[in-house]
Amino acid sequence: MGDFVQVHANKGKVKVNPLTGERLARWLEAQFANFREDLPLWTGLARTLPGLILELGCGTGRILLPLAAQGCQILGVDRETAMLLRLRTRLADTHPPGQVFLLQADARALPLRGRFRLILAPLNVLAHLKDSQLLELFTWASANLAPDGLLAAELPAPGHLAEPLEQGEPIDTFLDPQTGNPVQVSARTELSADGHRLEAMWFYDELMPDGSANRYLLRHRYWVRTPGQLRRLCRMAGLKAVQIFGSYELDPFGPSSPLLLFLAAPQQISDPSAR
Numbered sequence: 166m167g168d169f170v171q172v173h174a175n176k177g178k179v180k181v182n183p184l185t186g187e188r189l190a191r192w193l194e195a196q197f198a199n200f201r202e203d204l205p206l207w208t209g210l211a212r213t214l215p216g217l218i219l220e221l222g223c224g225t226g227r228i229l230l231p232l233a234a235q236g237c238q239i240l241g242v243d244r245e246t247a248m249l250l251r252l253r254t255r256l257a258d259t260h261p262p263g264q265v266f267l268l269q270a271d272a273r274a275l276p277l278r279g280r281f282r283l284i285l286a287p288l289n290v291l292a293h294l295k296d297s298q299l300l301e302l303f304t305w306a307s308a309n310l311a312p313d314g315l316l317a318a319e320l321p322a323p324g325h326l327a328e329p330l331e332q333g334e335p336i337d338t339f340l341d342p343q344t345g346n347p348v349q350v351s352a353r354t355e356l357s358a359d360g361h362r363l364e365a366m367w368f369y370d371e372l373m374p375d376g377s378a379n380r381y382l383l384r385h386r387y388w389v390r391t392p393g394q395l396r397r398l399c400r401m402a403g404l405k406a407v408q409i410f411g412s413y414e415l416d417p418f419g420p421s422s423p424l425l426l427f428l429a430a431p432q433q434i435s436d437p438s439a440r
Contacts, residue, residue, distance in 0.1 A: 216282025
């Protein structure tokens, strides 16, 4: 959208509301509507590994819908009721019965069994899990992947988080699709001394027609892991083959990589760049 408008929240008392429910689903869908950098990776993996797909943290369908459009059979899991309601509305009458399934559940305790060819966890979904919870999920994935299946996930890159974000100039902006009001996003982050835990506060300021602003807060805690720590957890869970990359284009992972992408499987992984 156009120019940013700085909101000076330190002038006077500003009521901060939690960002939850339908507003959370609507705003995150709008905020990430044009983010497509990772789609070629996920759709490419789906073409390489035809079969039943599980997406963890499917949200309102940013990735699920393109996968369904290319004919994939997919199960989308999310813990947020409002996310799945919006996704069901988007799916209505667009896909044949038996192609797309939705389940409200938490990735920390998945109430299902299957033989998935591909399990996807985009955009730091797994970073919300503690080591014990991630190990439990990896163990579940090892038991529920097809013999030639693959777990693919994006996590924060440790080196990319070294500089904390200080709340100040907005880092993103979008329009609320319901009201048309601009919403600007700023953030404040703090990395623990051991570099293992990142506390993030995301501030969403809705700019009203009268010039005022309504502020909403979304808090997240991310657990940050090195490639070595991920490999150890995977081995403990029975995921024997692990590959780690530093970009959606599968560039080698290094200290300055903007993200950490890892692929894990019960057995040897074929070269993903050959898809």
